[in-house]
Amino acid sequence: MVSLQLTKVDSLRAKRIWALCPGRLKSRPNPPEKKACSRLRGGRVPPLPERKEQAKRCCILTTPQTHQEEETIGDVIVARDLLKQFEDLVAVDRITFQVREGEVFGFLGPNGAGKTTTMKMIQCISPKTGGTLEVLGMDVETHQREIKSRLGVVPQETNLDPDFSAYRNLLVYSRYFGIPQREAEKRAEELLAFMQLEEKRDVLIDKLSGGMKRRLIIARALINEPELLILDEPTIGLDPQARHLIWEKLRSLQAEGNTLVLTTHYLDEAERLCDRLVIMDHGKILVEGAPADLIREHAGNDVVEVERTEKVVTRLDELGVNYDLAGDVLQIFTDRPNDVARELLEVCRHEAAVTVRPATLEDVFLRLTGRSLRE
């Protein structure tokens, strides 16, 4: 009797999942176990005839794909030597990356690294200077409207319409996609519920808190049931409660099989949410990979931190151990943290604190992009 307890939202999710299915089956003949489970959990399983219908559509969709290169099949975004040049600045410097279907892909980097510019080129609102960029299998130069109609965008700046209430914002936005009014009203109600904003339905935007505005922007980005969600700093300036709620919603969107691309300054956010990510600086991609792999590769398993004193520095130099300088603290990235810590405690007993902690993405980020301020 599980199905009886499904809410409106669940059925909305279920629909979105099945709307996405043809594409996913096309790209992944054997979807990972995790996704298959979440799809079932997400909502009702369509009756058999409907599934057959899906299968048929799959076939139709697969045929024209065959001539494409093997590696690009199933990639939602394919960028090759992507270049964006402004008059006096190269904002994005010939980067190459692929975003796979169903994953959460992150862009990290200091201010001015080129993240937002890259997002804008993907959204077809900023023309590229060079290279190639395909989104959902279409060229961004020739298929802007088609791409935009299948994209959900959460911009960095809150650009909700202050002339309208939360609910009217969703309705007005739905008209830009040409969604019929009856359908739009239904989706708007469901999305307000999904983002826990029902109580604010008729409240003007100015009266909403920062967290509510961000949630409403995410709801707005979902109004056209997008296949790809682009989020530019989704939790910027929010308190921990609001951030956790948004993370939870983004994770449930991913569990339904949506592809998410996000930029963020918050490294814990990236570590939590992203399947894969790139770290950018000065318009170039420095590294690419899964957060855990990047940490292992560029920072090791653990970090020993110790106050910077003469004795410690001398001892470390004697031992020939590499260390990084972070203000008044020395950081030693190591796979044998206990040995290092024991050694250091002996050297500077009672004089300096020694801490051992697991390495994080923040360590990788700071090692790769340096500690100097950008703005």
Added chain:
Amino acid sequence: MIDITARVQSVWRRNWDAFLRTYRVNFIPPFIEPVLYLLALGFGLGTYIEAVDGIPYPVFIAPALVSISVMYSAFFECTYSSFVRMYYQKTFDAIIATPVSIDEVIAGEMLWGATRGMIYATLMLPVLLLFGVVAMPSSLLLIPFAYLAGLLFAGIAMCFTAITPSIDALNYPSFLFITPMFLFSGTFFPLDLLPQPIQYFALAALPLTHVVGINRAITLSAFTSVNLFSLAWIAVATVFFFVLAIRLMRRRLIV
């Protein structure tokens, strides 16, 4: 090439919805303005003026009041209001993230500016009828013509909005272009009182001159061949500024 499809109406509709939400305050000016002007200028100052070219003074200025109202409503809608939507509210950015193109956003704004001019002309008409200063049924033509005139002023306004560095700089066209037009376009005194060169200048460069000329012919129900020239002038200028505004806005917003 200008890329405009039926989606332009979703932009227009957004502004219409916002207008209706605050309809009370929006509906005041078209009722109050003609009453104030007619009382103060038409029947106050007008008592010292027997007639202009054989026309009673309130009847002479009535079409000018409609023309001015259309000019102001369309011009200010597509300067200050559009600038606020573009720059402060980021509404344009929000819309171009959808399948609506930048051309459609700008076109929708201008069509809305024209609509606003038409709404004002429509609301003024019963007031002018009440004062008995406009002829019927020819004066019904004020309404469709207000749309065309509104589109002209909306286009001119949008060009300024596209190149203005800040909202304050919009005061320049308002004071140096709109205000002189308000006074020297055959509005409150006939154009032929001005020196010949200035008359030619007004006909060549002040769009309101042509709008007032046509509106006056409509309210007096007395059309001449000059009106045809004015209509052609307005049609050409409207197309020109409509296209120019879109091109300038593209240059500003697509980076």
